[in-house]
Amino acid sequence: MHVRVKLHGTLRRFSAEGTPGRWEGELPTEGTILDLIRHLGSSESEVAAAALNGRPAPFETILPDGAEVVLVTHMGGGSAADRKHRTRLS
Amino acid sequence: MEQRYPGFWGRILRVDLSTGQTRFEDLDPRLYRLYMGGRSMALHFLIRELAPATRPLDPEVPLVLMTSVATGSPIAGQGRHTAASLSPLTGGLADSQCGGWWGAEMKFTGIDGMIITGQSAQPVYLWIHDDHVEILPAEDLTGKETADAQDILLHRHGEKARVLQCGPAGENLVRYANVTADLRNFHGRGGLGAVMGSKRLRAIVVLGTNRRLRLADPEGLKRVATWFARSTKGHPAIELHHELGTPKGIVPVSVSGILPTYNFQDGSFDGAEGISGETMKRVLNGESETCFACVVACKRSVEGEKGKFKVTRRYGGPEYETIGLHGSNLGVDDIVAVAAANERCNALGLDTISTGVTLSWAVECFERGLLMRADTHGIELKWNDPETYLELIDQIAHRQGFGDLLAEGSLQAARRVGRDTEKYAIQVKGQELPNHEPRGKWGVALGYAVSPTGGDHLQAAHDPWFTKPGDSYEDRPVGWVDLEDLSPVGLLDPVPAEDLSGSKVRLFTYLQHIWGLHDVMDWCIFTFVPEFRAMSLNQMVEIVRAITGWNTSLFELMKAGERGVTMARAFNMLHGFTAADDQIPERFFDPMRGGTLQGHAIDRAAFDKGLQLYYGMMGWDAGGRPTQAKLEELAVGWIWDRMQAAASPA
Numbered sequence: 059m060h061v062r063v064k065l066h067g068t069l070r071r072f073s074a075e076g077t078p079g080r081w082e083g084e085l086p087t088e089g090t091i092l093d094l095i096r097h098l099g100s101s102e103s104e105v106a107a108a109a110l111n112g113r114p115a116p117f118e119t120i121l122p123d124g125a126e127v128v129l130v131t132h133m134g135g136g137s138a139a140d141r142k143h144r145t146r147l148s
Numbered sequence: 149m150e151q152r153y154p155g156f157w158g159r160i161l162r163v164d165l166s167t168g169q170t171r172f173e174d175l176d177p178r179l180y181r182l183y184m185g186g187r188s189m190a191l192h193f194l195i196r197e198l199a200p201a202t203r204p205l206d207p208e209v210p211l212v213l214m215t216s217v218a219t220g221s222p223i224a225g226q227g228r229h230t231a232a233s234l235s236p237l238t239g240g241l242a243d244s245q246c247g248g249w250w251g252a253e254m255k256f257t258g259i260d261g262m263i264i265t266g267q268s269a270q271p272v273y274l275w276i277h278d279d280h281v282e283i284l285p286a287e288d289l290t291g292k293e294t295a296d297a298q299d300i301l302l303h304r305h306g307e308k309a310r311v312l313q314c315g316p317a318g319e320n321l322v323r324y325a326n327v328t329a330d331l332r333n334f335h336g337r338g339g340l341g342a343v344m345g346s347k348r349l350r351a352i353v354v355l356g357t358n359r360r361l362r363l364a365d366p367e368g369l370k371r372v373a374t375w376f377a378r379s380t381k382g383h384p385a386i387e388l389h390h391e392l393g394t395p396k397g398i399v400p401v402s403v404s405g406i407l408p409t410y411n412f413q414d415g416s417f418d419g420a421e422g423i424s425g426e427t428m429k430r431v432l433n434g435e436s437e438t439c440f441a442c443v444v445a446c447k448r449s450v451e452g453e454k455g456k457f458k459v460t461r462r463y464g465g466p467e468y469e470t471i472g473l474h475g476s477n478l479g480v481d482d483i484v485a486v487a488a489a490n491e492r493c494n495a496l497g498l499d500t501i502s503t504g505v506t507l508s509w510a511v512e513c514f515e516r517g518l519l520m521r522a523d524t525h526g527i528e529l530k531w532n533d534p535e536t537y538l539e540l541i542d543q544i545a546h547r548q549g550f551g552d553l554l555a556e557g558s559l560q561a562a563r564r565v566g567r568d569t570e571k572y573a574i575q576v577k578g579q580e581l582p583n584h585e586p587r588g589k590w591g592v593a594l595g596y597a598v599s600p601t602g603g604d605h606l607q608a609a610h611d612p613w614f615t616k617p618g619d620s621y622e623d624r625p626v627g628w629v630d631l632e633d634l635s636p637v638g639l640l641d642p643v644p645a646e647d648l649s650g651s652k653v654r655l656f657t658y659l660q661h662i663w664g665l666h667d668v669m670d671w672c673i674f675t676f677v678p679e680f681r682a683m684s685l686n687q688m689v690e691i692v693r694a695i696t697g698w699n700t701s702l703f704e705l706m707k708a709g710e711r712g713v714t715m716a717r718a719f720n721m722l723h724g725f726t727a728a729d730d731q732i733p734e735r736f737f738d739p740m741r742g743g744t745l746q747g748h749a750i751d752r753a754a755f756d757k758g759l760q761l762y763y764g765m766m767g768w769d770a771g772g773r774p775t776q777a778k779l780e781e782l783a784v785g786w787i788w789d790r791m792q793a794a795a796s797p798a
Contacts, residue, residue: 064399066396066399066400066403067388067396067400068384068385068388068627068628070388071384078426079426103616103619106400106404106612107400107403107404107405107744108403109403109744112418114403114405114416114744128399128403130399130400130403130404131400131628132400132612132613132628
């Protein structure tokens with residue numbers, strides 16, 4: 059399953075070489091956003107929020123083939139969505 | 149000039165522009181130990197010397213410029229200074245800290261601050277070169293954009309001089325005119341530029357030769373400075389901050405649903421990528437710049453052009469607040485257009501935050517049919533129309549056409565127009581809100597409500613950092629801040645972002661004391677906890693000890709922060725404010741229209757209860773007035789006497 063990811067905040071350290079803020083690769087079928095986060099080498103606690111194909115998405119969301127994912131960290135000024143709210147929005 | 153005390157001079161400059169007299173005044177060193185500097189030192193003079201009945205922009209209103217005992221010391225975060233006065237935008241306290249180099253340079257002339265009163269008959273500027281103080285004519289600067297005035301002054305006084313000035317907007321008494329230091333740093337908020345304009349004081353040029361301040365323990369300070377410089381290498385958060393500056397936050401905040409969009413109607417913006425820090429770096433050749441003695445170097449400098457929009461490096465580049473409020477909050481998704489708006493505001497001397505939110509008020513009202521062409525002098529207003537916004541920015545600064553109404557700020561403009569437009573003015577106490585949607589972080593809502601300067605996001609570190617348990621320093625020595633960094637003051641338990649329970653209010657109150665300490669020390673939040681896991685709370689104590697030689701403690705420093713917050717509150721009470729002014733716009737009690745947090749709203753009962761808990765924790769009464777006991781405990785009992793006298797005038 060092919061996934062394209064935009065990385066913000068400190069997650070940029072997981073960028074593919076030569077493409078700052080970007081990562082592209084294969085994940086096992088039925089993989090979730092949380093699986094992707096761990097695959098990159100990050101953790102649930104570092105990532106503040108995720109969007110899938112332009113829409114906010116909880117970490118349990120199963121990724122479709124060709125998914126475009128945005129991952130963000132908490133930032134100066136803060137990023138609001140905590141776990142509870144992401145779930146409620148789903 | 150002999151520096152009598154480690155870290156500070158113990159002397160200020162007094163300037164009376166009505167009489168043209170200047171004089172130095174020695175201060176009791178005990179004032180420095182009590183107040184530390186900055187906001188509190190300014191308030192000491194403002195509360196004593198400004199009669200409560202005085203109106204904003206009257207000649208007798210003092211403009212106070214102040215540093216702290218730490219300013220100018222060779223360690224990151226010490227380049228800031230305070231400006232304070234009576235705000236023409238809110239009628240209460242204007243209190244603003246500005247980065248860059250000017251504050252340190254003023255201190256190198258041999259003074260810790262200055263108090264300027266009166267009104268000159270003709271336009272003037274101040275030239276201070278060590279003990280040489282002159283009031284000089286400024287007719288040739290009048291009406292000039294800030295870069296042109298800067299060029300004239302540096303040509304006259306040398307390239308090493310530092311220039312603090314208002315722009316044409318200040319001369320024209322725009323209520324949110326700003327003050328710029330060397331074109332790239334700002335006293336953005338509260339209309340301090342109009343205070344300078346009202347005094348016909350265009351600029352203050354400083355050049356000092358006392359560049360090595362005497363410190364109590366220079367080696368001790370060097371140890372902390374060296375540790376910090378080393379810790380920034382490989383520090384993921386500070387390196388990112390260095391690379392992208394504050395604009396790094398635009399997309400994360402949009403994805404999280406708290407990026408003000410379309411005048412705070414939505415919390416996520418489809419065009420966020422177009423105005424992101426990454427895009428700015430790529431499209432506008434963003435480069436890093438720094439402030440005095442700072443290794444973080446988060447300032448942006450940009451240049452480029454696209455269509456009708458051209459941006460030069462003269463004014464640096466837009467920060468996060470400006471990008472949101474001239475970007476998403478006006479529906480603009482083009483970083484070049486946003487940077488052009490930033491440049492025009494800075495050339496003319498306008499606060500980018502209040503300008504942006506006053507424009508978004510007008511656009512929403514026009515869209516709703518509450519403002520018409522007859523009001524706007526024929527201009528049609530719509531979202532994502534940056535060319536029109538640029539035209540209006542010029543009109544505001546020169547008080548021409550529709551701009552003359554907008555120059556009053558969104559609240560006063562709405563009151564003049566009527567027609568229920570006030571509910572779309574996103575402001576507190578008359579000052580427009582910055583680029584933070586509070587429905588996703590209720591501590592920020594509380595901060596907006598109780599901020600002594602009106603809508604302001606710098607009351608306390610924002611809630612989302614503290615919604616989960618902290619990581620130990622051993623596991624994660626560098627990175628973003630979290631609860632572990634606050635453990636020295638006993639803040640240990642996570643609290644949800646959308647919450648105003650007792651635990652949250654306690655967190656907010658302590659955080660406000662810490663940020664209040666930054667405001668009295670004139671410290672930059674980007675070098676200390678609680679913005680980054682950088683210099684820690686306990687290292688703050690080490691720094692003050694090394695500079696001053698005082699046997700201080702975190703307890704004393706926290707009290708210094710609290711004292712500043714309470715003095716600011718007392719100042720506003722003296723100028724007619726009440727608890728009724730601690731309110732946020734109605735919009736935030738309604739569900740958010742769109743974005744990640746669509747449907748989220750602040751619970752009004754929780755907000756009201758949180759406000760009362762906050763008053764109680766601050767030692768204020770149910771009406772939000774500091775009690776005599778609290779003022780005495782903070783060793784400023786004399787303010788109680790003034791509050792009593794103002795409450796029952798003879």
